[in-house]
Amino acid sequence: MTDAIIVEHLHKTFKTKVKGGGFAASVRSLFNPEYKTTRAVDNISFRIPRGQLVGFIGPNGAGKSTTIKMLTGILYPDQHANLTVSVLGMTPWIERKKLAYRIGTVFGQRSQLWMHLPPQDSFDLFAAIYSIPEDTYRKRLKHLVETFEIQDLLTTPVRKLSLGQRMRCELVAALLHDPEVLYLDEPSIGLDILAKKALRDHIKRINAQGVTVLLTSHDLDDIEEVCDRVIIINSGHIVHDSSFDELRKSYLQKKLITVHKRKQAKRLELQGVHIAHDDKDVTKLVVDTKVTDIHTVLSAVAAHYAIDDIEIADPPIEEVIEEIYRRSA
Incomplete structure (x- = not known):
């Protein structure tokens, strides 16, 4: 292809004139201007x-x-x-x-x-x-x-x-x-x-x-x-x-797990797993797959909760982009 x-x-660089404050600086810039270079690309x-x-x-x-x-x-x-x-x-x-x-x-x-x-x-x-x-x-x-x-x-x-x-x-x-x-x-x-x-x-x-x-x-x-x-x-x-x-x-080794359950259960304690939300009907987990792989977490979830339904999702793309901006700053 x-x-x-x-x-x-x-x-691509742009050269812009630096403006000084006050009358004297303005007059001086007419005869001896200063420029600032900005590298846009x-x-x-x-x-x-x-x-x-x-x-x-x-x-x-x-x-x-x-x-x-x-x-x-x-x-x-x-x-x-x-x-x-x-x-x-x-x-x-x-x-x-x-x-x-x-x-x-x-x-x-x-x-x-x-x-x-x-x-x-x-x-x-x-x-x-x-x-x-x-x-x-x-x-x-x-x-x-x-x-x-x-x-x-x-x-x-x-x-x-x-x-x-x-x-x-x-x-x-x-x-x-x-x-x-x-x-x-x-x-x-x-x-x-x-x-x-x-x-x-x-x-x-x-x-x-x-x-x-x-x-x-x-x-x-x-x-x-x-x-x-x-x-x-x-x-x-x-x-x-x-x-x-x-x-x-490359940038976010995380998964979001939403568990719809039939009854309340004790909080799941597992390394690499953060409980973002927990009530009698729904528990939301954030999993760091660098610490604990997703299959281990799912096995623990299945054993811990009386599950009606379960959803697995990637993090919002906004989080990925924000992470890239932070790393490149």
Whole structure:
């Protein structure tokens, strides 16, 4: 499988002017300015095969959006001998216009649609910008309109649409020219639960058609539900890159056991087992599998409680990510 995106030794630094306090410092800075250098992205490398759906996550200021802007050609990276960035075989900041015909972008906090115009007008304009033949455009738009269920939204000004409705229209706009790579930067921001679920379903459907997707989101449910792989960036460095299963195995050797029981029992005393909740009906256990393996715990639970039902779960993904942030700080 060929790689859609190749990133090797990518750096980006920003130089900002330091402002002093008071009139004298302000005058002095006019003639002898001081600058502070911030390294937003620090020597990151990764590859994304064609057709993969990858989550790209990190705290605010970690370097996510800066990286995406370099991958789309909006920003130039710091130049050095070892730098290699290729998207669909092109260098983004050198072949930006050519690349734009083969990638799509959705930025949750910035609309590509004209707010005072209905989506149909924006779609028509994008078709002209991307030189999509009329017959191809009409067929593709019909398919996308039906897929994203926006038939009733086409003639409503964008400013009057809900966030969920607007996001569906944003995705249609991003897919009109049939891109091979789709960048989604916080697409679910501000959406309610139902709109988020619909968005996730749409993202999975897009990826199933062979589109490579790079998704950033602060909603870890988005990432966990739709992504094959997760890349975690913190302070400009990639601190983890794996599947979700490998992520959990690497960082949290814990299991959550919920026991539904017929009657109250004495507290279970077992090394490596913490009782998080205990009443006459339900006991919740947190198991450190580095101390005691899960099979030993289950045997002890079965012998100790009169069990109606038992559930075993992994820790919430939020705990895993928090642990990674702590270790990489």
